[in-house]
Each structure stands twice: as C-alpha cells, then as structure tokens.
Amino acid sequence: MRYLRWLLVAAAFGSGFLLLLSFPMESTYASKADLYQRVMPSEGASLFGDVGELVGEPQQYIVGDPAAILADTTDEGVKLLDQNYIDEQNVSLVQLQTVRFIASQVRMAGIGALLFSLLSLGVIAGIMRRRALAAMAAHQAPV
Numbered sequence: 001m002r003y004l005r006w007l008l009v010a011a012a013f014g015s016g017f018l019l020l021l022s023f024p025m026e027s028t029y030a031s032k033a034d035l036y037q038r039v040m041p042s043e044g045a046s047l048f049g050d051v052g053e054l055v056g057e058p059q060q061y062i063v064g065d066p067a068a069i070l071a072d073t074t075d076e077g078v079k080l081l082d083q084n085y086i087d088e089q090n091v092s093l094v095q096l097q098t099v100r101f102i103a104s105q106v107r108m109a110g111i112g113a114l115l116f117s118l119l120s121l122g123v124i125a126g127i128m129r130r131r132a133l134a135a136m137a138a139h140q141a142p143v
Contacts, residue, residue, distance in 0.1 A: 005124055012117035019110030026103040033060045033096040037074055038083045055083050060096035065089060 036059065041052035051072050058078045063069060068091045070080040086093065 001124065001128065005121065008117045008121050008124070012114055012121070015110045015113035015117060019107055019114065022103045022106045022110065026099060029062055029094070029099040030096060032062045033099075034063075035059070035078050036061045036063065036069070036081045037078045038081045038086070039070070040083045041070070051080060062094040062096065062099070064092040064094075068093075 037057075038055040039052045040055055051070070051074075058074075058076075061081070063081065065085075068081050068085045068089070070082050072080050074080065081093070085091065
C-alpha cells in the first residue's frame with residue numbers, strides 16, 4: 001500500500017508538471033508560426049507575372065526549412081511557400097492549430113491524471129485511516 005501511495009504521488013506531480021509544461025510549449029511554437037500560402041510555382045505562371053497555382057487556404061505554419069519560403073507575397077501580404085520544394089525535400093510543415101490541439105489534449109490528460117491521482121490518494125488515506133482505527137479498537141477491546 002505504501003508503494004502505491006508513492007506511485008500515486010509521483011503520478012500527481014508528473015501530471016501537474018505536464019499540465020504546466022503545455023503552456024510554454026504552445027507559446028514557443030506559436031512564436032515560430034506565421035501565416036503562409038502554399039503555392040505550386042511553374043515556368044508558365046512566371047512568364048505572366050503570376051506566382052503559380054495556389055494550394056489550399058492560407059494557414060499558420062511552423063516551417064522547418066526557411067528555403068521553402070518564397071520571396072514573393074500575396075496581395076494580402078501573406079508569405080508564400082514553394083510546394084514543389086516542400087515535396088522534393090520532405091520539409092516538415094506543422095500547422096499551429098495542430099500544436100494547439102495537442103497542447104489541449106495534453107492539458108486534458110494532465111488534469112484527468114491529476115484528479116485520478118488525488119482521488120486515489122484520498123481513497124487510500126481513508127482505507128489506511130480505517131485500518132488504523134480498527135487496529136486501535138482491537139487493542140483497546142477488553143479480553
């Protein structure tokens with residue numbers, strides 16, 4: 001029972017640590033993110049002064065390789081990413097909304113583990129208290 005109690009205390013501290021760690025992790029990645037539009041550049045498009053075919057909608061990305069970022073921007077000022085380069089070099093793009101989703105899942109898991117640990121510790125404390133009271137009552141009982 002003693003080992004279980006220490007295990008639950010360690011789980012409570014660990015889940016609290018993960019819970020607190022999720023906030024700076026999310027803000028660190030958010031500071032590296034910027035709004036980008038993926039584009040497929042082509043020679044034909046550059047002849048007409050166009051950047052190429054737009055791929056998807058503008059998203060907030062964390063770009064692993066700065067060489068994937070094109071010098072041009074859209075009319076709205078959104079930075080462009082070279083989709084051809086991304087595909088050829090296997091550049092990792094992480095959407096900021098994915099980082100936020102994972103951070104929220106870590107927070108929910110941390111809260112759940114923390115509550116479970118604390119409730120389990122309360123149950124164990126109650127069991128140990130009842131055992132101690134029963135042992136005291138057994139020693140005081142007249143023979």
